[in-house]
Amino acid sequence: GNSVTQMEGPVTLSEEAFLTINCTYTATGYPSLFWYVQYPGEGLQLLLKATKADDKGSNKGFEATYRKETTSFHLEKGSVQVSDSAVYFCALSPGGATNKLIFGTGTLLAVQP
Amino acid sequence: GAVVSQHPSWVICKSGTSVKIECRSLDFQATTMFWYRQFPKQSLMLMATSNEGSKATYEQGVEKDKFLINHASLTLSTLTVTSAHPEDSSFYICSGRDYNYEQYFGPGTRLTVT
Numbered sequence: 222g223n224s225v226t227q228m229e230g231p232v233t234l235s236e237e238a239f240l241t242i243n244c245t246y247t248a249t250g251y252p253s254l255f256w257y258v259q260y261p262g263e264g265l266q267l268l269l270k271a272t273k274a275d276d277k278g279s280n281k282g283f284e285a286t287y288r289k290e291t292t293s294f295h296l297e298k299g300s301v302q303v304s305d306s307a308v309y310f311c312a313l314s315p316g317g318a319t320n321k322l323i324f325g326t327g328t329l330l331a332v333q334p
Numbered sequence: 335g336a337v338v339s340q341h342p343s344w345v346i347c348k349s350g351t352s353v354k355i356e357c358r359s360l361d362f363q364a365t366t367m368f369w370y371r372q373f374p375k376q377s378l379m380l381m382a383t384s385n386e387g388s389k390a391t392y393e394q395g396v397e398k399d400k401f402l403i404n405h406a407s408l409t410l411s412t413l414t415v416t417s418a419h420p421e422d423s424s425f426y427i428c429s430g431r432d433y434n435y436e437q438y439f440g441p442g443t444r445l446t447v448t
Contacts, residue, residue, distance in 0.1 A: 326375065
């Protein structure tokens with residue numbers, strides 16, 4: 222079956238620290254991979270995505286590379302800011318017409334000044 | 335980006351009553367809308383997929399007679415929890431998919447059944 226596993230939080234960092242949130246997946250076929258972010262009181266927003274192996278998604282200083290050999294899609298940022306504090310969800314879409322999303326449990330990131 | 339709203343943002347109802355949650359795409363047409371349920375510290379679980387003007391497709395284990403979904407227009411979908419019980423208490427989130435297959439999420443509705 223299809224599933225996503227991401228590291229449990231909360232992750233607490235100081236401003237300008239390096240961020241890594243691990244995400245691994247299990248899927249049949251060739252899924253697309255996503256990172257969504259949820260700021261307090263708001264809906265999930267697409268942060269970045271990758272649709273095939275070795276693709277790198279990037280946005281707002283965040284990056285993630287689709288690694289088929291390790292079935293991973295780890296989220297990284299070189300220097301976090303207080304405004305990055307949010308819940309981050311890793312997700313996959315198995316493909317096909319329905320465009321379903323299967324989510325990980327989410328990781329709360331708290332960045333302290 | 336595109337905006338999806340949900341109403342109400344939170345609701346408390348008594349056991350045995352029904353409650354309706356609205357999901358609206360404010361600035362785009364959503365041919366497909368998705369309903370998710372989220373338990374504390376758990377991932378979003380897809381409940382059903384609805385296409386405008388047709389019956390919803392429910393995920394395995396989701397009772398379609400309990401969670402009624404209507405997608406009457408390209409901008410509105412509703413989820414009605416019928417005969418609610420305390421175990422239905424949860425956070426319900428909808429999303430709308432536009433013509434580019436991007437999904438945009440609502441802020442969620444907190445349901446508490448007493």
